[in-house]
Amino acid sequence: xxxxxxxxxxxxxxxxxxxxxxxxxxxxxxxxxxxxxxxxxxxxxxxxxxxxxxxxxxxxxxxxxxxxxxxxxxxxxxxxxxxxxxxxxxxxxxxxxxxxxxxxxxxxxxxxxxxxxxxxxxxxxxxxxxxxxxxxxxxxxxxxxxxxxxxxxxxxxxxxx
Amino acid sequence: xxxxxxxxxxxxxxxxxxxxxxxxxxxxxxxxxxxxxxxxxxxxxxxxxxxxxxxxxxxxxxxxxxxxxxxxxxxxxxxxxxxxxxxxxxxxxxxxxxxxxxxxxxxxxxxxxxxxxxxxxxxxxxxxxxxxxxxxxxxxxxxxxxxxxxxxxxxxxxxxx
Numbered sequence: 001x002x003x004x005x006x007x008x009x010x011x012x013x014x015x016x017x018x019x020x021x022x023x024x025x026x027x028x029x030x031x032x033x034x035x036x037x038x039x040x041x042x043x044x045x046x047x048x049x050x051x052x053x054x055x056x057x058x059x060x061x062x063x064x065x066x067x068x069x070x071x072x073x074x075x076x077x078x079x080x081x082x083x084x085x086x087x088x089x090x091x092x093x094x095x096x097x098x099x100x101x102x103x104x105x106x107x108x109x110x111x112x113x114x115x116x117x118x119x120x121x122x123x124x125x126x127x128x129x130x131x132x133x134x135x136x137x138x139x140x141x142x143x144x145x146x147x148x149x150x151x152x153x154x155x156x157x158x159x160x161x
Numbered sequence: 162x163x164x165x166x167x168x169x170x171x172x173x174x175x176x177x178x179x180x181x182x183x184x185x186x187x188x189x190x191x192x193x194x195x196x197x198x199x200x201x202x203x204x205x206x207x208x209x210x211x212x213x214x215x216x217x218x219x220x221x222x223x224x225x226x227x228x229x230x231x232x233x234x235x236x237x238x239x240x241x242x243x244x245x246x247x248x249x250x251x252x253x254x255x256x257x258x259x260x261x262x263x264x265x266x267x268x269x270x271x272x273x274x275x276x277x278x279x280x281x282x283x284x285x286x287x288x289x290x291x292x293x294x295x296x297x298x299x300x301x302x303x304x305x306x307x308x309x310x311x312x313x314x315x316x317x318x319x320x321x322x
Contacts, residue, residue, distance in 0.1 A: 012173040
């Protein structure tokens with residue numbers, strides 16, 4: 001299993017997460033854009049995920065929910081910016097529990113000779129907003145998701161070595 | 162004339178511009194949301210401005226152009242996030258000449274006893290994107306716009322002292 005780099009500089013409203021996967025970027029793109037695949041890895045620990053809409057095009061909107069075992073839900077939505085493609089996906093992100101707080105996510109997929117360097121770049125409206133996410137256990141949650149993504153990719157692309 | 166504070170920290174993909182105006186925030190909000198008013202102050206020096214669309218609602222899109230005297234144009238578009246109101250307006254921003262590069266603008270209007278503290282907060286996908294704007298003369302352009310905005314507000318609200 002490879003490791004996840006998690007960079008959150010002081011005094012900057014940004015988080016950059018990178019990880020290399022032993023899979024082609026086509027598979028990484030599918031895992032980020034096919035709702036049936038997305039729900040298998042993105043949710044934080046112990047939560048399940050459903051996708052309401054995922055209109056993958058410039059100006060299209062998306063919305064998904066995370067669910068606690070007791071039925072409590074957390075809903076998120078946003079807008080795709082630019083044509084999502086195997087180079088990058090740009091989307092805004094709002095948690096419906098904190099209206100007015102918007103972040104912007106840029107995901108890029110870089111080919112490393114058949115392996116893929118995945119980068120998740122998030123910018124917030126303020127360092128305070130970023131730090132709220134950090135204090136809510138973001139790093140642990142991301143590590144969990146990335147490990148699940150690695151497991152999913154292995155199921156999608158069995159490689160004999 | 163009051164002064165404009167322009168804050169661009171090193172290693173942070175953000176610019177924060179603040180200025181206090183001798184006008185109520187209702188007027189500031191109108192100057193930011195009525196296309197007939199917007200075109201009177203927002204464009205950089207020597208350029209004129211036209212507004213293609215300005216659908217001021219959560220999820221609504223906007224598009225405007227700056228024009229050189231020779232007819233060259235620079236077009237920009239984006240999406241409003243959340244209901245624009247007298248507290249804040251959040252919108253994304255893309256220059257059509259550099260697709261894939263998106264910034265997010267949060268404008269807030271704070272009442273200071275009849276005067277208004279205006280804040281323009283911009284976050285970029287990277288420090289490199291922010292620095293491109295800085296090197297293109299952003300600070301001079303903002304100072305120019307803020308001075309024109311002050312002039313416009315005085316025309317909208319003649320105050321006898």
